[in-house]
Amino acid sequence: MPLKAFRGPKVWLWRWRRNPLKRRADVVEAWVVLGACLLTVLAGVLAGLTATRSVEHGLARERADRRPAVARVVALVPGSSPAQNSHASAGERVRATVRWTAADSSARTGQVRVAAGSEPGTPLTVWTDPRGRLASRPTTASEAAFRAALIGILVGVSAAAVPFVGGLAVRGRLERRRMDAWDTEWSRLGPQWGRMV
Secondary structure (H helix, E strand, O other): OOHHHHHOOOOOOHHHOOOOOOOHHHHHHHHHHHHHHHHHHHHHHHHHHHHHHHHHHHHHHHHHHOEEEEEEEOOOOOOOOHHHHOOOOOOOEEEEEEEEEOOOOOEEEEEEEEEOOOOOOOEEEEEEOOOOOEEOOOOOHHHHHHHHHHHHHHHHHHHHHHHHHHHHHHHHHHHHHHHHHHHHHHHHHHHHHHHHO
């Protein structure tokens, strides 16, 4: 015999239907579950969208502020001589001093990674911030969209976890109270059943 025959038909929204056996705890639990579900969805969506917009805005501002500049290697880079090249693997990048001209026409120097064996005067592209200081390469629009979506999902899931876990905790507490009430009732009524038999 299937298990469904013992359970009876599934009734949707049974916690809100009129029933003389329905207790106050059942109504409270119904509202807690509904509230937790709504808050979980709302908190997750709102936090995720807010984080996504914030990251996209920050990365777009970064793309607008950073400018490429042509820098030139100042000194001989390790690995340029044949003896040093034997120790350097193909494609190895090492730190070297480079010089570039900032937007205000001032000469700047800084340390960046360049290919091992680069000779003095070798040109390379560096990225600078609005003050002309070295900065990392800005993200492309597609990289920014991916990063913003990923961060938005992580923030949304984290924010949604708070009301979800809170709802589970409240529901568990209500369940424990209900079980305690049943134990109390059973301790009061159980002995009476024995006398009837």
